[in-house]
């Protein structure tokens with residue numbers, strides 16, 4: 001399976017660093033300027049060659065790492081080429097102040113994208129993964145969560161399979177409408193992290209589920225409450 005990462009910014013680079021060890025030459029990297037994409041690859045020290053965007057769009061799975069305001073025009077432009085493909089949507093529709101979203105509560109960036117490309121399978125992933133998290137995806141022995149949502153069971157399953165070798169805990173988050181919550185979780189985590197002084201080193205790890213990153217005995221350890229004397 002070929003994966004194309006479109007856009008050379010922070011998320012594009014983070015995803016490239018994360019996918020490369022497992023997928024090597026099956027990862028294609030590009031941006032609006034191929035020469036710039038090549039320089040980015042070289043700065044990251046990876047033995048890859050940047051490909052022109054038209055070529056990258058031939059991949060089976062496409063990950064546009066654009067801002068939401070640029071995503072829909074981009075999708076509209078490439079609508080024909082994207083037909084039948086899986087498009088992983090990572091966007092959070094932040095406003096200019098990064099303190100709210102531009103989308104209404106009854107929709108999400110992922111659903112708006114799906115409307116523009118109805119013949120592609122849009123799959124939500126990495127919405128809550130801040131770019132610095134790609135550098136330390138396992139913190140205190142725990143993998144952070146990637147919630148995967150799509151209206152296509154097959155596409156969701158394929159993406160979960162694709163992400164399996166990566167150092168994240170990948171969870172089936174159901175239908176695309178759950179992106180409304182998943183996206184707004186990023187907004188909440190941003191505020192929580194700013195208050196705690198750890199922004200942007202923040203990610204979700206839902207308590208109560210199995211942790212692959214921890215040995216079993218630590219997963220099950222319970223803390224005995226001291227009897228009140």
Ligand SMILES: NC(=O)c1ccc[n+]([C@@H]2O[C@H](COP(=O)([O-])OP(=O)(O)OC[C@H]3O[C@@H](n4cnc5c(N)ncnc54)[C@H](OP(=O)(O)O)[C@@H]3O)[C@@H](O)[C@H]2O)c1
Pocket residue numbers: 006007008009010011012030031032033065066067068070074090091092093094126127128129130131132200
């Ligand atoms: N930053 C985070 O921690 C984080 C976490 C989760 C999700 N996200 C989401 O990921 C997306 C990217 O965030 P980022 O932090 O990586 O932003 P960024 O560093 O600004 O990168 C955005 C990239 O989009 C491409 N781009 C910009 N304008 C474009 C246009 N008009 N048409 C096509 N491509 C264009 C550019 O790549 P080229 O110049 O190479 O074309 C640019 O490097 C956003 O939607 C954000 O909500 C971000």
